Amino acid sequence: DTEVTQTPKHLVMGMTNKKSLKCEQHMGHRAMYWYKQKAKKPPELMFVYSYEKLSINESVPSRFSPECPNSSLLNLHLHALQPEDSALYLCASSLSFAQGYNSPLHFGNGTRLTVT
């Protein structure tokens, strides 16, 4: 079983809806990530939080809004999405640079998002 928990597992939303994806980990990792993955493709980095502060935004459209309320939680708020945003959204965590830079990524099982 994965140590990174993502909810919901599946989400169908219309282009005018507002929804949120949630991610939780209790491994003491201080780096948390959002990735987007299309079918049979590698994951694409969207955002990175380090010690609850946004460290990287890979030029993601503003209709995606990340939030890191505390060291264990990571949210991704969705608004006015497009059909091409349909994908598997993966949350991951790792030790931060200060904790041990060569730490692997620990992924959740993702949220399968369909935008209609």
Place this chain on the structure above:
Amino acid sequence: AQSVAQPEDQVNVAEGNPLTVKCTYSVSGNPYLFWYVQYPNRGLQFLLKYITGDNLVKGSYGFEAEFNKSQTSFHLKKPSALVSDSALYFCAVRPSTGGFKTIFGAGTRLFVKA
């Protein structure tokens, strides 16, 4: 530009035979190297990593990987494949110069036939 190449879209192997999934990288310095596996409708799962030291790294589920600095390769191997090994495998590299970005290869689908 930094990159990771997995030259095979798919690898087919019979159960019980050895398997190899190839990976080469073009990253400056001495990067950290990883292999991940993804089963259908699941996230990526860490298999093994190379940081420094012995060129043969052992990981989960009987997998191992061979690091070759001169060829900048990090091939994934297993002596005897199982049908349950069928999955999508990603090679990944993290530059040792700092930062949170991991560079992923395109992925190789492994199909093990009974």
